[in-house]
Amino acid sequence: MRWMVVGAKGMLGTDLVSRLVEAGHDVLAMDKDEVDITNEASVDHAIDSADVVVNVAAFTAVDAAEEREADAFLVNAVGPQYLARRCKKIGARLVHISTDYVFNGSSSTPYLENGAVAPAGAYGRTKAAGEWAVQSSTDDYIIVRTAWLYGANGACFPKTMARLSEKMEKLSVVTDEVGQPTWTADLADLILRLVEATVPSGIYHGTSSGRTNWHAFTQAIMTSMGKDPAIVTETTAAAFQRPAPRPSFSVLSHNQLVAAGIEPIGNWLERWNEAAPAILADY
Numbered sequence: 119m120r121w122m123v124v125g126a127k128g129m130l131g132t133d134l135v136s137r138l139v140e141a142g143h144d145v146l147a148m149d150k151d152e153v154d155i156t157n158e159a160s161v162d163h164a165i166d167s168a169d170v171v172v173n174v175a176a177f178t179a180v181d182a183a184e185e186r187e188a189d190a191f192l193v194n195a196v197g198p199q200y201l202a203r204r205c206k207k208i209g210a211r212l213v214h215i216s217t218d219y220v221f222n223g224s225s226s227t228p229y230l231e232n233g234a235v236a237p238a239g240a241y242g243r244t245k246a247a248g249e250w251a252v253q254s255s256t257d258d259y260i261i262v263r264t265a266w267l268y269g270a271n272g273a274c275f276p277k278t279m280a281r282l283s284e285k286m287e288k289l290s291v292v293t294d295e296v297g298q299p300t301w302t303a304d305l306a307d308l309i310l311r312l313v314e315a316t317v318p319s320g321i322y323h324g325t326s327s328g329r330t331n332w333h334a335f336t337q338a339i340m341t342s343m344g345k346d347p348a349i350v351t352e353t354t355a356a357a358f359q360r361p362a363p364r365p366s367f368s369v370l371s372h373n374q375l376v377a378a379g380i381e382p383i384g385n386w387l388e389r390w391n392e393a394a395p396a397i398l399a400d401y
């Protein structure tokens with residue numbers, strides 16, 4: 119099976135390419151130097167023949183998107199449209215990665231795959247538009263929404279906390295944002311399993327099982343570092359203002375995975391404990 123990965127040098131892209139190569143697939147890894155997804159001619163030129171195209175390219179700077187929504191829209195919505203049109207033309211399946219930020223976080227029960235989206239900020243609006251662009255441009259797609267991603271090959275929350283813990287005696291972390299920390303290596307494996315199983319076109323949620331908050335996640339990170347988790351103190355999101363709103367509840371349902379016979383990613387803490395040596399090897 120011939121795969122093309124677009125955004126291959128990013129945090130998820132790096133682990134995805136490794137997983138696909140390990141599984142013996144023919145993979146063409148592309149990033150900005152090889153294809154600019156905001157340029158239709160570039161997309162049409164670069165995406166020539168493939169069975170599967172995975173779009174992991176994105177404008178992911180959530181706060182910057184508030185001031186640069188047009189730039190974010192180009193990468194997160196227009197680019198996926200060009201990719202979807204091209205995939206339809208060459209007969210490739212498109213796997214597109216989306217986010218919990220398409221929801222506003224006001225729910226108290228896991229967000230369903232086919233529930234209405236209602237983003238609260240610019241990044242989420244552009245990612246929701248990307249989902250619509252894909253769905254309206256091709257019939258052969260898998261949209262995988264993920265959240266709270268961490269990986270060995272990118273700036274991520276555990277690395278930031280590990281760094282801060284070397285400089286500060288206490289870490290003040292929010293308790294009132296709930297979600298599912300997800301390892302990029304696990305998500306890469308899930309993408310492979312979804313494609314190999316030829317699941318029906320639709321939206322799937324690619325997050326760890328269970329739920330936690332940033333405070334408890336930070337305590338787990340400190341424990342993995344051999345530090346006292348009591349150095350992590352509690353605060354609330356209200357005391358920690360940032361330009362873009364964060365969803366207070368980001369737990370995603372895995373119903374569509376189960377319906378398709380795909381095992382969801384395991385419990386967030388078990389997966390963190392497995393991932394920690396690789397993530398904390400370098401921060």
Ligand SMILES: NC(=O)c1ccc[n+]([C@@H]2O[C@H](COP(=O)([O-])OP(=O)(O)OC[C@H]3O[C@@H](n4cnc5c(N)ncnc54)[C@H](OP(=O)(O)O)[C@@H]3O)[C@@H](O)[C@H]2O)c1
Nearest residue numbers: 125127128129130150154155175176215217264265266267
């Ligand atoms: N990180 C998270 O916590 C999180 C949570 C939920 C969902 N997601 C989604 O997961 C996916 C992967 O995220 P990630 O954290 O791996 O992202 P990332 O590390 O920022 O990687 C994105 C890659 O896309 C490239 N790119 C940007 N604009 C491009 C363009 N116009 N054409 C081609 N490539 C371009 C970037 O290159 P440059 O670096 O040179 O710009 C980068 O290599 C994204 O769809 C994101 O929205 C992430």
